Amino acid sequence: METAARTDEEWQEILRSVRRVHFVGIGGSGMSPLAEILHSRGYRLTGSDVNPSDNVDRMTGLGIPVSMRQAADNVGDAELVVYTSAVNPQNPELEEARRRGIPLIERGKLLGLISRHYSNAVGVAGTHGKTTTTSMISQILLEAGQDPTIFIGGRLPLINANGRAGSSDTFICEACEFQDHYLSMTPAVSVILNVDADHLDYFGTLENVVASFHAFAGLASRAVIVNHDDANARRAAEGIPPERLIWYGTGAGLVWSARGCRLEDGSCGAYDLYHNGEFFTSVKLGVPGAHNISNSMAAAAAAHLCGADARQIADGLRDFRGAGRRFEFLGTFGGVTVADDYAHHPTEITATLAAAKGMG
Template identity: 50%
Template sequence: MTHIDDTILAGKHHIHFIGVGGSGMFPIVQILLSQGYAISGSDNNPGETLDAEQAMGVTVYMGQRPENLKGAELVVYSAAIMEDNPELVAARQMGVPVVERSEMLGLLTRHYSDCICVSGTHGKTTTTAMLTQILYGAGLDPTAVIGGKLPAIGGSGRAGSSSIMTCEACEFVDTFLHLAPDYAVILNVDADHLDYFGTLENIIKSFHKFAGMATKAILYNGDDPNTCKAVEGLDQPKTTFGWREDNDFYPANIVQKGGVKCGFDLMCRGENLGHIELNVPGRHNILNAVAAAAAALAVGATPAQIQEHLPQFRGAHRRFEVLGQVNGVTIADDYAHHPAELKVTLEAAKEMDFNRVWAVFQPFTYSRTALLLEDFAKILPIADRVVLSAIMGAREVNTYGIYAKDLADKIPGCVWFETFPEIARYVIQEAQPGDLVITLGCGDVYKCAHMMLGE
């Protein structure tokens, strides 16, 4: 994969962003602003991100028109922007250089000598957020790019002044191959995005390329066979984390403390580095915390700082986020959209002391629903009650002839509805005090959770 180089920024002052309100754009805007660039941008939808950017000094245009590019010397656009977007077309006609968001992020990662890129099919947002929480709390002043909002830093990213950068590294369409990791973290490798990769073997090959770009070390899940296969034959120094004691880092003496709380001893090659309190639910988050701790130690955090600051992490936005209660029913929301993610989220929910767990699931993309139909049908019944919405097709056309009813028919007692208001009415009518309702999916199913709360 070819990389753009620093010369594209040479002599530039004014950078324009198409789709500036996107969560993935926000940290890049922050970093470039901190480096002295003048930033403008356009978007079609108002929101908190645009408000924050305007407060920081970004010139924001609502709607996308060629005249918004006045004075721009470089244009950054997100992958969601269509080729016929009027600003993108105008930039190309005017000869203004255009760069896709992931390419610009890759360029910026090369500006930091301790860039930690956190990859994995599942858990990368949470782990990147945990790592950022530790480093920020410890005063190490990291730059951060996270796929979800972290309350401690007031959004999905920040511009720091140290050599450290934390960066979520997404494998979708190989975007993580644009990055320049000093430390490559691999949490797990699973079959996902098969519409792009085709096979699990191809996914493993991409993670192998990603890990091979690390300049200082590879930190990886020593318990996950696919991850171990991905790092085979690479010469970089390696550090493992996992459940087993033959990993470099692992948890011991795990204590469940009711609700979302748990604790464990952080072990490093047989040495106890201290007891860690966690305020997020699920065994998977214990392993995410171990990975975050290992990465934090690699760039200079101390065990005492990890003990102090990891408990401050109470989840990233849309990662088992408890939104409120209605009629004694707890409403939560989670981004889980792959069977493996649904499994750990629903198992975490079942470990908590609720009467019944309701899974309100929005399948995302026809290809994933069709290819993983049997897996979804096997995992969703971990919940006591399952409600489905229509499939969110996103970028796809339904060439698979797949519908929510096809999945509902495979799950005992499952019901499905076309619209969120129908789902919200049904669940609020049927759920009992002491139940947990969790909306699940990477689309817009969170709107359904807010409808249940009357918002």
């Protein structure tokens, strides 16, 4: 049976009852953190992939057997098989699981189910900036001595991985709107960075994208952190109880506001951060681009809800040097700076080029 054929309650019962789980494509950025979390909870895992990677090496380093081919016999004695929507439906491991009646669960659904086990789950959503902001929050909390579980769509240099299994009740999670995957989550805190026209092959219209983000905001049990500078994000927050809304931006009268925004030292943002109208801390970012001022404000608001103080927030944002493939500095060649960036949406490309030009 496929993911959609079971209720959440049935899936929770399956997760409680099984001990052997197989991951198809375990080296994927959305798969390896889930595998690490289940491994830390005592599940016995196997995985397969066709591409060597740091993530695969991390899995084998944890003692998880990984086959570098995909074949029916890799499924072995698995009681649950995890896959991603990127895997071909005719993949031999998926076909073997179907033939034997082994439950198949898509990784987005599994992520949502896992989030329910953390009382302080923070889901970071937005058309742009999810990976960077989730990484910023993670950097702040880790440097502050907290032990969060982390799920990021890119590599965080501080841990040289895109996820980790912590021992606390805090779960910092990149929440992706692709095919409404984030609606499987149960966050205490939802973060909405911005809302733009993307994945229109699924959503059809921008209105439907806004409606999806509104549904995600409504899942939060504690707070919804929203970018007041983004018109569509404001629309997505309409109808959310005011006492749960935490607005941030550059305007006046917001819970979190940035004043004196400027770019210094290679186009890195700097500003004074205010909380409820009172000076909170001065921020100097370690990553370039004006867009990261906004990302860092969301990170500060979320980290503060997780118990970080002003000094810890300022230090973490200063020390954060970027996530993998998010304007990642690779080196210099012939006097030219070389960076790798994942930007693929027009808005993201514009922001990335502006950051590069600002570096001179």
